[in-house]
Amino acid sequence: MKIAVAATGENLDSGASPVFGRCPYFILAEVNDEIQEIKALNNPAMTAGGGAGIQAAQLLAEEKAKVIISGSVGPNAFEVLRRFNMKVYEIQPGTVEENLKLYKKGELEEITVPGPENRGRAGMGAGRGGGRGVGRRF
Amino acid sequence: MRIAITGGKGGTGKSTVATSIAYEMAKGHRTLLVDCDVECPDDHLLLSISREKVQDVETLLPSFNQKTCQRCGNCSRVCRQNALVFVTYEYPFLIPEQCNGCGACILACPEQAITEDSQVIGTIYQGKLETQKDSFEQGMVTKRMAKNFLLISGEVAVGCEASTLVVNATRKYASQLEDDYSLTVIDTAAGTHCNVIAALMDTNLVLAVSEPTPLGKHDLDLILKLLEKIGLEARIITNRANIGNLNLIKALADEKGVKIVLEIPYKKEILEHYSRGVPALGDLVSQFVVDMVKEALLEESSVEEEP
Ligand code: SF4
Ligand code: SF4
Numbered sequence: 001m002k003i004a005v006a007a008t009g010e011n012l013d014s015g016a017s018p019v020f021g022r023c024p025y026f027i028l029a030e031v032n033d034e035i036q037e038i039k040a041l042n043n044p045a046m047t048a049g050g051g052a053g054i055q056a057a058q059l060l061a062e063e064k065a066k067v068i069i070s071g072s073v074g075p076n077a078f079e080v081l082r083r084f085n086m087k088v089y090e091i092q093p094g095t096v097e098e099n100l101k102l103y104k105k106g107e108l109e110e111i112t113v114p115g116p117e118n119r120g121r122a123g124m125g126a127g128r129g130g131g132r133g134v135g136r137r138f
Numbered sequence: 139m140r141i142a143i144t145g146g147k148g149g150t151g152k153s154t155v156a157t158s159i160a161y162e163m164a165k166g167h168r169t170l171l172v173d174c175d176v177e178c179p180d181d182h183l184l185l186s187i188s189r190e191k192v193q194d195v196e197t198l199l200p201s202f203n204q205k206t207c208q209r210c211g212n213c214s215r216v217c218r219q220n221a222l223v224f225v226t227y228e229y230p231f232l233i234p235e236q237c238n239g240c241g242a243c244i245l246a247c248p249e250q251a252i253t254e255d256s257q258v259i260g261t262i263y264q265g266k267l268e269t270q271k272d273s274f275e276q277g278m279v280t281k282r283m284a285k286n287f288l289l290i291s292g293e294v295a296v297g298c299e300a301s302t303l304v305v306n307a308t309r310k311y312a313s314q315l316e317d318d319y320s321l322t323v324i325d326t327a328a329g330t331h332c333n334v335i336a337a338l339m340d341t342n343l344v345l346a347v348s349e350p351t352p353l354g355k356h357d358l359d360l361i362l363k364l365l366e367k368i369g370l371e372a373r374i375i376t377n378r379a380n381i382g383n384l385n386l387i388k389a390l391a392d393e394k395g396v397k398i399v400l401e402i403p404y405k406k407e408i409l410e411h412y413s414r415g416v417p418a419l420g421d422l423v424s425q426f427v428v429d430m431v432k433e434a435l436l437e438e439s440s441v442e443e444e445p
Binding site for chain 1: 223225226233235297299
């Protein structure tokens, strides 16, 4: 089964990334008895204006990943994953490989509800739309 | 004349200033208050106004015909909003909350499989001040004020990305009424995003409300830069002027050559008023408003004198 893990670097030893839409890479791996890295996917959505999560979800659907290991996923991206019957598991601090091992052992928790909306405005605090992150959405 | 009130991150007192100015102005002039903070409009709350809906804001929404769609993915590739999800061999699907109704997908479809539908992305409300007959409190609403004043308030539908379109629609609705009013006060959202710019466009004067803190200064700097870029006349109002370090703002004001026109102190009464739904800044703002209007009228008449 193909699994994608949100990552900060390009291989299995890279750190796990807690953000879904804007992580720099997804590591795609084939996980059966063994864990085998297929490739690192550059996340084109990392710098997207709005809808980064949607774009990332579309990329992973295209790659036919069935399971995603990442941090919380916004409502729109969650809808995309749901449509393609992809499941999300909550990522743990550590490397990509460690997360895949945890997944194999059944020790990762499935995320079944979307996280808070990230409206693509970098650096903005939680709550109402604030004034930071200038220029992103021009 | 149109003035806009803007400010840094939420809570600088932007809406307090906007409602207070409009309220004071309404004592002698026909005043339209336009709440363009469409993601979180609160002017009606500050003035205890119950709003009534005047119209929905609608925008184009693409509608897909799976009978003619060849699953080429063109529509998804041209969508800058990432509102159209396309995966090879699958039909594209739309995330309506993300769509801004630009229509690019319709043009890009080689099979004419997409047609125009519409969706509601927000609502425009209006509201009047209520006269308070039995109230002897300072700042009570007289009949004349109630007649002079109208609030127009735009609100974007929950989860919808298209706040700029709602701001534009709210401005457009308000502009049809403007002939009947001598002053329009526009309350913008915080920050410098597109929806703020839409609210600032075509105004005669922008009042930037700022707190005298390092963060407040940083935000104000961005706002002043933006105003300079658009070519709008700016003035600064500082809020909670007595608890931060006013020199931060003064230095920036000097550097940019922008005047600080009003310093609002932090006072308990202001907070109390605030929680009672009466504009808080009464006396403080009224002199300022008188000065501002005089200045503006002078400017207008000097403009008229030119050939
Ligand atoms: S109308 Fe524009 S924003 Fe909406 S789906 Fe089509 S291309 Fe995307
Ligand atoms: S561009 Fe038209 S034909 Fe191509 S996928 Fe989109 S709707 Fe279908």
